[in-house]
Amino acid sequence: MRFLPLVLIAAVLPCRAENVTFATAIGPVLEHNCTKCHGPTKQKAGLRLDTHAAAILGSKEGAVVNPGDPEGSELIRRVTLPPGDEDLMPSGDQPPLSPQDVVALKAWVAAGAPATEAFEPVYADRNTPLPPAAPDYRPRLGQAIALARSLGVALVPRSRVPTDGLILRTAGAPSQCDDTVLSRLAPVSDLIVEAELARTRVTDQGMAVVASWTNLERLDLTRTRVSSDGVAQLSSLRRLETLNLTQTQVDSRGLALAAKFRSVRHLWGFMGP
Numbered sequence: 001m002r003f004l005p006l007v008l009i010a011a012v013l014p015c016r017a018e019n020v021t022f023a024t025a026i027g028p029v030l031e032h033n034c035t036k037c038h039g040p041t042k043q044k045a046g047l048r049l050d051t052h053a054a055a056i057l058g059s060k061e062g063a064v065v066n067p068g069d070p071e072g073s074e075l076i077r078r079v080t081l082p083p084g085d086e087d088l089m090p091s092g093d094q095p096p097l098s099p100q101d102v103v104a105l106k107a108w109v110a111a112g113a114p115a116t117e118a119f120e121p122v123y124a125d126r127n128t129p130l131p132p133a134a135p136d137y138r139p140r141l142g143q144a145i146a147l148a149r150s151l152g153v154a155l156v157p158r159s160r161v162p163t164d165g166l167i168l169r170t171a172g173a174p175s176q177c178d179d180t181v182l183s184r185l186a187p188v189s190d191l192i193v194e195a196e197l198a199r200t201r202v203t204d205q206g207m208a209v210v211a212s213w214t215n216l217e218r219l220d221l222t223r224t225r226v227s228s229d230g231v232a233q234l235s236s237l238r239r240l241e242t243l244n245l246t247q248t249q250v251d252s253r254g255l256a257l258a259a260k261f262r263s264v265r266h267l268w269g270f271m272g273p
């Protein structure tokens, strides 16, 4: 019986979390001190602090970061309260932030809380071999390239590793890519790990198709007509790590949905002031 709590903890830890960290100033501070309670597994007060968009989105009470205004930001207030104050974060018996960390957080908010590379996760140990991203592309590479070309888009290997998957590129002629093109890619869709759909004509209907691209890790929907209804369909993508929703029709509801996708580590969607 004594072992039970330990077993439960092991079962709820997300399997990817341990080899993922934020790269530089802000991400690591939040990750080391806050994401245990405000991250993928727990969202105390409805707040996640493990991606830029989630931090900007705030808690169930609303924004906790007021870009440009550290004094008017709940996040800063919570980490600068006197010791012993019951509102002080991190809460519980965790040690308070170091003065350097507080200065860094204030400076970040004062600078407009930018989505800098400070929020980019990196794999802590680059020598750890990554699991295959997709089935071996070699038997179907010729077919995939020809199919893409006939549709006015491109499929290119992400690396020389044949299980690293293919990237869907549309930048040559984004206006040629629409929902129909997405459905026609079905025979090779399990090989697609990145889809660059910025400025294409894809819509929410197309997102129903993309939702079946099970190995998709990165999806760029910048400047498309996709809305929050389209985002809702993407919840089935278990490997989606990066989702760019900049200048789409996605509103705060869609952003909140995406921020809850468990695999998503980078979410871009702050519409700007």
Ligand code: HEC
Pocket (backbone or CB within 6 Å): 030, 033, 034, 035, 036, 037, 038, 044, 045, 047, 059, 060, 061, 062, 063, 064, 074, 075, 078, 079, 086, 087, 089, 090, 091, 092, 094, 097
């Ligand atoms: C041990 C768990 C735990 C840790 C660690 C933790 N928090 Fe919290 N946090 C909570 C709980 C529980 C609440 C809700 C109760 C409250 O408002 O005090 C909360 C509330 C908040 C709120 C208020 C949200 C709102 O709008 O009411 C902010 C902001 C916040 N936390 C920031 C942080 C930051 C920043 C860190 C890291 C420096 C952090 N928390 C670490 C548990 C934690």
